[in-house]
Amino acid sequence: MKFSTIALFSLSVVISAVAAHYRFHDSAHAIGMLKIGGGTARHPAVLDKERDSHVLIATAGVVPPFRGNARVVLEGGRGLSATFHNAEPAVNLGLHHRPEFRGDTYYDLRPKDRIALWVRITRNDKLESISSQIGASVPAGADALTDCPQHPAGSGLPAGKNRSAGPALAFYDTATNDRLLGIPLRFVASGGASHGR
Amino acid sequence: MAVEEKNKAVLSRGRTLIMVLSLVLFLPPLAVIFQASSSDIDFCGTWCPRMFFAVRQGAGLGEIAGGIMRSYLGVALVAGVLVSTFFFGRYWCSHFCPIGGAGELGSKLTPAKMKLDYSSIPAAPVRYGYLLVYCAAPLLGLGSLCCSYCNFAAVPSLFGAAFVSADLDYFLRFYGIINLVLFLLLAVLARGGRAYCNFLCPIGALDALSARFGQGIGRRVRVTAERCTACGSCREVCPTWAISLESTAKVDQLSCFPCRKCEKVCPEGAIRYGKAK
Numbered sequence: 282m283k284f285s286t287i288a289l290f291s292l293s294v295v296i297s298a299v300a301a302h303y304r305f306h307d308s309a310h311a312i313g314m315l316k317i318g319g320g321t322a323r324h325p326a327v328l329d330k331e332r333d334s335h336v337l338i339a340t341a342g343v344v345p346p347f348r349g350n351a352r353v354v355l356e357g358g359r360g361l362s363a364t365f366h367n368a369e370p371a372v373n374l375g376l377h378h379r380p381e382f383r384g385d386t387y388y389d390l391r392p393k394d395r396i397a398l399w400v401r402i403t404r405n406d407k408l409e410s411i412s413s414q415i416g417a418s419v420p421a422g423a424d425a426l427t428d429c430p431q432h433p434a435g436s437g438l439p440a441g442k443n444r445s446a447g448p449a450l451a452f453y454d455t456a457t458n459d460r461l462l463g464i465p466l467r468f469v470a471s472g473g474a475s476h477g478r
Numbered sequence: 479m480a481v482e483e484k485n486k487a488v489l490s491r492g493r494t495l496i497m498v499l500s501l502v503l504f505l506p507p508l509a510v511i512f513q514a515s516s517s518d519i520d521f522c523g524t525w526c527p528r529m530f531f532a533v534r535q536g537a538g539l540g541e542i543a544g545g546i547m548r549s550y551l552g553v554a555l556v557a558g559v560l561v562s563t564f565f566f567g568r569y570w571c572s573h574f575c576p577i578g579g580a581g582e583l584g585s586k587l588t589p590a591k592m593k594l595d596y597s598s599i600p601a602a603p604v605r606y607g608y609l610l611v612y613c614a615a616p617l618l619g620l621g622s623l624c625c626s627y628c629n630f631a632a633v634p635s636l637f638g639a640a641f642v643s644a645d646l647d648y649f650l651r652f653y654g655i656i657n658l659v660l661f662l663l664l665a666v667l668a669r670g671g672r673a674y675c676n677f678l679c680p681i682g683a684l685d686a687l688s689a690r691f692g693q694g695i696g697r698r699v700r701v702t703a704e705r706c707t708a709c710g711s712c713r714e715v716c717p718t719w720a721i722s723l724e725s726t727a728k729v730d731q732l733s734c735f736p737c738r739k740c741e742k743v744c745p746e747g748a749i750r751y752g753k754a755k
Contacts, residue, residue: 286603293607301611301621305652310625312548323541324534336651340523342548368519371507371641376514395517395524399644 305329308336311464315351315390315452316344320462326450328402330468337400339450339464345392350455352386353398357448357466360405368397386455400450489573490738497579504576506638506645515551520634527552527681528624532612535619556681563685564692567699567751568735571675571682577633578675578682581665582717585672593669597719601676602686602732609683629665629674632657670717676733686732693731697752699738701727705748712740712749 306329314320320341328335355363367382380396381388387396448466453459489496503510509519516524526549533542546553559570571578585593608623616622625631631648636658638645648654664674675682689698706726713721720733721740727748729740741749 286600289600290603290607293604294611297608297611297623298615298620300627301615301623304621304626308651308653336647366643366647368644369642370509370513370519371638371645374508374510374513376510377517379517393517397519397522397644399647401647401650 306469307332307334308338309466310338310340311450313339313341313462313464314344315341315347315396315461317347317454317459317461319460320344322462322464325465325467327467327469330470333404335402337402337450337464337466338397339400340395340397341452341462343390343392343394343396347454347461348391350386350388351390351452351461352455353400354385354451354453355400355402355448356451361448362403362405364401364403366399366401368399387452489569489736490742493573493737494583496573497576497583500574500576500579501583501637505580505634507641509634520638521552521630524549525552525555526630527556528628528630531680532616532622532624534616534622556684559681559685560688563688563696565696566736567697568682568685568689571685572735572737575675577629578665578672578679580633580637581629581661581668581674582671584666585668585670588667592667594663594667594673595669596664596673596676597669599677601719602730604677605679605683605686608678609680612680626653627657627660627678629657629661629679632661636661670719672717676718689734690731694754697736698731698754699729699734699736699740699749699751700754701729702748702750705746707746707748709745711743711745715739715743 304327306327309326309328311322311324311326313322322339326337326339328337353365355361365382365385367387369379369382373379378389378391378394380390380394382396382398390396448468450464450466451460452462454461502508504512504521506519512518512520512525518524521527530542530545530549530553533545537545562569573579612623614620616624632654635645635648635654639649649658660678661674664677665671668674689696703726708723708726710723710727712727713719713723716734716739717737718733718735720730720735722728722730727740736751738751741751
């Protein structure tokens, strides 16, 4: 074998290893399962605590026998808000059942469905600071992390179960308010190696 | 011979059409294959052909089996690709892969002056160095290349970004930008459009091994040494720089896929697709 081949192979290994090891924590991907009793993610989502905005990609399959609607909340901390974008076909051909996503809720989830949700997370630190200075409260909806799992007023349902400490992206059954899936969020220093440890 | 001629007519002349059809079937806005078979809209899910062989450190049999079941259509796709390649060569890579096809078709639209030529870089050492890390890094707990550097996620998002917010979000982060740049540099702006396939595709790397192992049994692009004059016409058109010139042209089965451009341009008829004689 030629020396140049060995050198190129070694170089490729080194560069690839560095690329695999170093992670940009402005985004993370978590895979989980929505199921009765509470599904878990394959690993926590790790994000950069120094950044003001992040993208979290959450993909999950629906495990039988769950069927119904699931509300999505970003819970367990303060100072962040989120917007949700469900991954949908550009042109829906209607060939396969697909749950509908409106606002923060998936409707008509069925066993074996699969969801892919893109969550844009933004810090509200400045908003909170200004609000405290002027003595006003943070507007409702600006902070998605407070007092979760919230439930629409007047529903009469108990507070959600299986709540965990720390920030998490959580999916709740709208009928029972039971948690179907919790994806822990870990905010770490800029860049680095950790990937779901 | 008659069968080979018929194959040549359909798969060689109709290759561009097949690649375009593959884009329509696999990529947004229609993504027919995914919409018809599952609730997925792209390769990220049931059809993921890559994640199942990037096993994490400490993963038990249950997690490995779960990964295979979660992307069972992707597993079936890879198995089918490897088996078909063993007997017929890398037709998935050359004709049917929508991601490789998107790069090559994009390259065709790029002016020749703008194209980058990577053919001086031997592809196999780069590819297998990457594949080694792809498999070993998660196993050793060093990190992962899977998902972060995935053109099977980037290219569908590129096609869907004009239609769907989630696809646009893909590019609002470092990995989205990196994958976009890699796709542009190694596919759209690359001469032949296949540098990404040649360097960084884990499936292409496995597929190439299948092609190599099956070369004594299956059909491949081959050079008839007695006819070859080593004129180099074939090397000029090869998108994967798989042909080297010595006293005659030689085809590296680790990089070759049967696009059969070389067969078309050979003035001596020295290149054929078929079994070893």
